Structures are given as structure tokens and as C-alpha cells.
Amino acid sequence: xxxxxxxxxxxxxxxxxxxxxxxxxxxxxxxxxxxxxxxxxxxxxxxxxxxxxxxxxxxxxxxxxxxxxxxxxxxxxxxxxxxxxxxxxxxxxxxxxxxxxxxxxxxxxxxxxxxxxxxxxxxxxxxxxxxxxxxxxxxxxxxxxxxxxxxxxxxxxxxxxxxxxxxxxxxxxxxxxxxxxxxxxxxxxxxxxxxxxxxxxxxxxxxxxxxxxxxxxxxxxxxxxxxxxxxxxxxxxxxxxxxxxxxxxxxxxxxxxxxxxxxxxxxxxxxxxxxxxxxxxxxxxxxxxxxxxxxxxxxxxxxxxxxxxxxxxxxxxxxxxxxxxxxxxxxxxxxxxxxxxxxxxxxxxxxxxxxxxxxxxxxxxxxxxxxxxxxxxxxxxxxxxxxxxxxxxxxxxxxxxxxxxxxxxxxxxxxxxxxxxxxxxxxxxxxxxxxxxxxxxxxxxxxxxxxxxxxxxxxxxxxxxxxxxxxxxxxxxxxxxxxxxxxxxxxxxxxxxxxxxxxxxxxx
Amino acid sequence: xxxxxxxxxxxxxxxxxxxxxxxxxxxxxxxxxxxxxxxxxxxxxxxxxxxxxxxxxxxxxxxxxxxxxxxxxxxxxxxxxxxxxxxxxxxxxxxxxxxxxxxxxxxxxxxxxxxxxxxxxxxxxxxxxxxxxxxxxxxxxxxxxxxxxxxxxx
Numbered sequence: 001x002x003x004x005x006x007x008x009x010x011x012x013x014x015x016x017x018x019x020x021x022x023x024x025x026x027x028x029x030x031x032x033x034x035x036x037x038x039x040x041x042x043x044x045x046x047x048x049x050x051x052x053x054x055x056x057x058x059x060x061x062x063x064x065x066x067x068x069x070x071x072x073x074x075x076x077x078x079x080x081x082x083x084x085x086x087x088x089x090x091x092x093x094x095x096x097x098x099x100x101x102x103x104x105x106x107x108x109x110x111x112x113x114x115x116x117x118x119x120x121x122x123x124x125x126x127x128x129x130x131x132x133x134x135x136x137x138x139x140x141x142x143x144x145x146x147x148x149x150x151x152x153x154x155x156x157x158x159x160x161x162x163x164x165x166x167x168x169x170x171x172x173x174x175x176x177x178x179x180x181x182x183x184x185x186x187x188x189x190x191x192x193x194x195x196x197x198x199x200x201x202x203x204x205x206x207x208x209x210x211x212x213x214x215x216x217x218x219x220x221x222x223x224x225x226x227x228x229x230x231x232x233x234x235x236x237x238x239x240x241x242x243x244x245x246x247x248x249x250x251x252x253x254x255x256x257x258x259x260x261x262x263x264x265x266x267x268x269x270x271x272x273x274x275x276x277x278x279x280x281x282x283x284x285x286x287x288x289x290x291x292x293x294x295x296x297x298x299x300x301x302x303x304x305x306x307x308x309x310x311x312x313x314x315x316x317x318x319x320x321x322x323x324x325x326x327x328x329x330x331x332x333x334x335x336x337x338x339x340x341x342x343x344x345x346x347x348x349x350x351x352x353x354x355x356x357x358x359x360x361x362x363x364x365x366x367x368x369x370x371x372x373x374x375x376x377x378x379x380x381x382x383x384x385x386x387x388x389x390x391x392x393x394x395x396x397x398x399x400x401x402x403x404x405x406x407x408x409x410x411x412x413x414x415x416x417x418x419x420x421x422x423x424x425x426x427x428x429x430x431x432x433x434x435x436x437x438x439x440x441x442x443x444x445x446x447x448x449x450x451x452x453x454x455x456x457x458x459x460x461x462x463x464x465x466x467x468x469x470x471x472x473x474x475x476x477x478x479x480x481x482x483x484x485x486x487x488x489x490x491x492x493x494x495x496x497x498x499x500x501x502x503x504x505x506x507x508x
Numbered sequence: 509x510x511x512x513x514x515x516x517x518x519x520x521x522x523x524x525x526x527x528x529x530x531x532x533x534x535x536x537x538x539x540x541x542x543x544x545x546x547x548x549x550x551x552x553x554x555x556x557x558x559x560x561x562x563x564x565x566x567x568x569x570x571x572x573x574x575x576x577x578x579x580x581x582x583x584x585x586x587x588x589x590x591x592x593x594x595x596x597x598x599x600x601x602x603x604x605x606x607x608x609x610x611x612x613x614x615x616x617x618x619x620x621x622x623x624x625x626x627x628x629x630x631x632x633x634x635x636x637x638x639x640x641x642x643x644x645x646x647x648x649x650x651x652x653x654x655x656x657x658x659x660x661x662x
Contacts, residue, residue, distance in 0.1 A: 168557045175550045182543035189533035189543045220591045221583035392623030396615040408654040450546040
């Protein structure tokens with residue numbers, strides 16, 4: 001505690017505080033603009049930190065990371081396009097809530113849930129970083145495979161009207177990841193001789209295509225020339241009672257804690273990434289809910305689950321990065337680079353041998369959360385002004401940003417074609433009743449499922465190991481239970497709807 | 509329902525074609541599961557689901573009650589088609605005209621096509637096109653060092 005307070009004092013120096021605030025702004029802006037990734041924001045911030053003292057530089061990077069994880073919720077709630085993969089599930093309820101005339105509530109529920117969830121995940125970061133990371137490192141390919149199957153079982157509850165269409169969308173997402181070189185021997189498959197496809201379809205253009213382009217085209221269907229985009233009413237206000245919002249979040253303690261733990265654990269697991277955390281937390285909140293049928297209509301539970309998990313994921317990623325020097329995703333890989341550039345080698349002894357830096361990073365992580373709230377508060381009024389512009393003004397600008405974002409991934413126009421292809425596909429899917437969320441989940445998990453399955457089978461050909469290794473077996477059982485429970489919930493909801501309809505007919 | 513049957517059949521053809529294509533990737537004798545293994549498993553599952561969807565659509569078609577269609581806003585597909593056409597034209601033009609010219613033309617044409625189409629609006633739309641093109645160029649090319657596509661014009 002003493003180390004933490006000393007570190008906090010150091011961070012509160014004007015220079016460091018300014019650098020952290022600038023980092024948070026970079027992260028939030030990067031997260032909020034579809035097409036600009038947190039990775040991009042953090043890479044751009046990195047050179048500015050070279051000249052700073054190590055703690056100041058690392059604190060700035062942490063501020064970008066935390067701000068970026070949450071920034072995506074602004075576009076997710078206000079225009080229905082997740083700014084980052086960590087806010088995919090926020091779109092499910094945040095956007096409907098905004099469309100119902102409560103954009104302020106939607107955005108602030110997200111911001112405060114991200115702040116609280118993120119800050120809560122800092123506690124295990126300080127107390128037991130090494131112990132938690134040790135647990136994660138004991139995971140073999142069997143456990144990873146089972147974890148991804150558990151996550152994939154979410155498809156059952158993400159399916160909307162038609163269950164089979166949800167499953168088809170999820171499986172199609174898995175198929176999309178088959179295009180490109182196979183993960184073991186790098187043999188090209190399903191590439192049709194096209195060099196660009198050797199590395200497979202890039203994830204970001206798929207995400208912004210499915211959600212961004214298809215959403216804009218759906219808005220085009222409904223609006224007439226000069227009307228505002230379908231997202232938010234031009235007269236809507238973002239003013240909310242923060243106390244009421246915080247009370248609303250704490251009124252769901254189980255949802256908050258469960259989602260935070262899910263985000264934390266997914267963050268600790270190397271190479272899983274933040275995209276799975278928010279969707280898994282959303283799904284668990286839906287399964288545990290007394291009113292699962294209201295998920296997706298704009299209720300607070302979904303936003304709280306998604307956002308608290310998304311930011312708790314940052315804490316988890318930092319644990320693995322600091323305790324083992326293993327990056328959880330691209331963002332922590334850049335942060336790891338920053339640590340090494342500043343002459344710090346992370347590892348199991350990092351916290352004890354580099355206490356001032358380690359505790360400084362912990363303190364920066366805690367401090368970054370209130371900073372994130374302040375920065376988002378300052379930016380929101382402008383964000384609302386932007387999203388209430390007429391669609392014919394807003395749509396071209398968003399599309400140009402998406403195009404540049406897709407192109408900038410590795411400076412090739414083929415990425416833009418991927419964005420266009422999946423935009424058209426996403427629109428057609430929505431029009432034919434196929435939900436998009438299961439597909440994106442399939443795309444997120446496809447590579448990992450294949451890689452870990454083949455790795456496991458190459459290590460030991462006995463497939464029973466998936467069931468007999470305790471953690472793997474438990475996760476597969478949980479996956480089956482999760483799938484079955486979602487099916488049961490759907491059936492119960494359908495029966496209730498049928499009963500209500502029958503009652504209505506009797507009354508008439 | 510007829511649409512779902514058509515979609516299911518289309519999906520089956522797609523799965524069959526891709527199953528054959530996946531088999532063209534050369535297998536390695538040292539790897540127990542070749543490059544075709546996983547895609548083929550996924551395609552078999554996908555084909556099974558397509559059959560399920562066809563069966564479900566068929567069953568619903570037979571049971572279909574003659575329910576009156578609900579009153580809802582008719583989507584304006586012409587605007588959507590126009591939007592897609594302009595957008596795809598933009599993506600194609602990026603490599604030919606270059607980022608600056610293509611983006612200017614795209615923003616101007618899309619905002620005009622889906623906007624109120626009043627001449628009085630035109631200066632505003634031109635300003636939007638210039639601002640968006642210049643803004644993204646300066647941000648990405650000059651500050652973020654993203655080398656944007658070049659073409660015949662710029």
C-alpha cells in the first residue's frame with residue numbers, strides 16, 4: 001500500500017498528469033473513431049514516451065490503453081458501430097437505448113461500468129499478479145481449445161429470431177478464418193491463387209464492414225434526404241444524474257462482479273484478446289438474467305456486463321505482461337516493447353526487483369480510470385453534436401474514415417475491398433434474418449480453435465484428453481451447459497410469448 | 509420461407525464447392541491433420557445447418573397461416589443500391605484516381621445522392637468534400653504517416 005501511495009504521488013506531478021491526460025485523449029479518440037484502433041493509437045504514442053522518464057512514459061501508455069478500451073463505446077452507443085472489438089457487445093443494448101431517446105444513459109452506463117470494472121480488476125493486479133499469471137501459464141492447448149469452445153457456445157444466445165440462422169452465421173464466421181494459410185504448416189488454402197488471401201481476411205475490415213457499412217446502409221433505407229442518421233434524436237441530451245447511473249450499476253452487483261472476473265480472466269490468458277471478454281460477459285449476464293428476452297432491446301444489464309468486462313480485460317492483460325512478459329494482444333505487445341525500450345525486463349520477479357516502476361504502473365492503471373471518465377465527459381458533447389448531423393453529411397465522413405482505417409492496417413487497397421465485401425455481406429445477412437454478432441464471434445475464435453485443436457492432437461493424439469484434463473473437461477461441460485441453457489431460455493421465452501398471445505385472444 | 513429454402517440450397521452448393529477447393533491444398537505427411545481437415549469439418553457442419561434451415565423453412569411453409577402482413581415503413585432500397593454503387597465505385601477509384609480525387613468525388617457524390625438534392629446545399633457539400641479529404645489526408649498521411657493510395661491524378 002505504501003509503495004502504491006508513493007507511486008500515486010509521483011504520478012500526480014503536473015508533467016506526468018498532463019502526459020497521462022494526453023494519452024487518455026489519444027486512446028479515447030482512437031477508440032471512438034471506427035477504423036482507428038487502440039493499437040494504432042498506442043503505437044503513435046510510443047515515440048512521444050521515449051524522452052520521458054520510464055514511469056511517466058509507461059503511465060502514458062497505460063492511459064492510452066485504458067482510454068482506448070472504453071472509447072469505442074461512444075460510437076457503439078451513438079451510431080451503432082463498435083469503435084473497437086472490445087465494445088462489440090455494448091452495441092447490442094447501447095445503441096437501442098440511444099435510439100429509445102436515452103443516449104446519455106447508454107453512454108454513461110458504459111463509461112461508469114468501464115471505470116468501475118476496470119478499477120476493480122486493478123485489485124488482483126496489485127495483490128496477486130504473479131500467482132494469477134502462473135495459473136494461466138499452466139493452460140495447454142486442450143484448455144485453450146475448450147475455453148474457445150465455451151466462448152463459442154455463446155452463439156446459441158446471440159442468435160436472434162431464428163436459432164438455426166444464428167448457428168449458420170457463427171459457423172460461417174468460423175469458415176471465414178479458414179481462408180488463408182493453415183496455422184501449422186502455412187499451406188495456402190481457399191485462396192484461389194490470390195496472394196492477398198494467403199494471410200487470411202484481416203479482422204478489422206471484417207468488423208467495420210459488418211457493423212459499419214451495413215448499419216449505414218440500413219439507415220439509408222429509413223431516412224429521407226436531409227434527415228439525421230437513425231441513431232440519436234437531434235434534441236437528445238447526454239445530461240444524466242451520475243449518482244443515479246452509479247447506483248444503477250451497483251444495483252447489479254452480481255452482474256458487475258461476474259463480468260469483471262470474466263474480463264480479468266480472459267485478459268490474463270495470453271493471446272485471447274479483449275474481443276471475446278465483452279461478448280462472453282454479455283452472454284453470461286443474459287443467461288443469469290430473469291428477463292433474457294429483453295437483452296438487445298436497450299437494457300442496462302448488457303451495457304454494464306460488456307463494458308465492465310472490456311476494461312477489466314486491461315487489468316488482466318497487464319498481469320500476464322508484467323508477470324511473464326507475455327503480451328495478451330497487440331496492444332500489450334507494444335506496451336511490452338515500451339517496457340523493454342525503457343530498459344525494464346518484465347518477469348516473475350519484476351514486481352519485487354522493480355517495485356517503484358511496478359507499483360507506479362499499478363497506480364497509473366487506477367489513475368487512468370477517473371481520467372478516462374473526465375476526458376469522455378469533456379468529449380461527449382462534441383460526439384453528440386457529430387452523431388446528430390444529417391445522414392448525408394455523416395455517412396460519407398464515417399465511410400471515408402472506415403476506408404482509411406481498413407487501408408492503414410497494412411497499406412493495401414485489398415483491405416478496403418474486404419471491408420466493402422463484408423459490408424455488403426453484412427447488409428444482406430441482416431435483410432435475410434441472419435444475426436451479425438454470432439458471425440463476428442466465429443471470426444474472433446476460428447483461428448484459435450483450429451490452432452489449439454491441431455496443437456493438442458500433435459502433442460498427444462488421444463482426444464479423450466480434452467475431457468479428462470480437469471480444467472479442459474470443466475470448460476467443455478460448461479460450454480455444453482451454456483448451450484443447453486440458452487436453448488431452454490429460448491424455448492421458455494417462446495412458450496411465454498405463445499401463452500401471452502393466447503391470453504390476448506381469449507380477452508378479445 | 510421460399511427465400512430461406514433458396515438460401516439453404518445456395519449454401520449447400522457453396523459448401524460443396526468449398527469442400528472440393530479445400531481438398532486442393534497439399535497435405536503434409538508429418539502433420540496428422542492436413543490443411544483441409546478443419547475447413548472441411550466446418551463446411552460439413554455448415555451444410556448440416558443449411559439442411560436444417562431448409563427443413564425448418566419447408567415445415568413453416570406447410571404450416572403457414574395466412575397472417576395479414578404488418579404495416580411497416582417500406583425500406584427505400586433505391587437509396588441503398590445507390591449508396592452501395594457509389595461506395596463500390598469509390599473503392600475501385602482509389603487505385604485509379606488516387607485517394608485525394610477519389611475521396612473528394614465520393615463525399616460529394618454520396619452526400620448529394622442521399623441528401624435533399626437542393627442547389628443551395630451544394631456549396632456546403634463541396635466544403636464537406638474538401639474538408640473531409642484534406643482532414644483525413646493531413647491526419648493520416650502527414651501525422652500518422654499512412655501512405656494513402658496514389659493514382660493518375662494525385
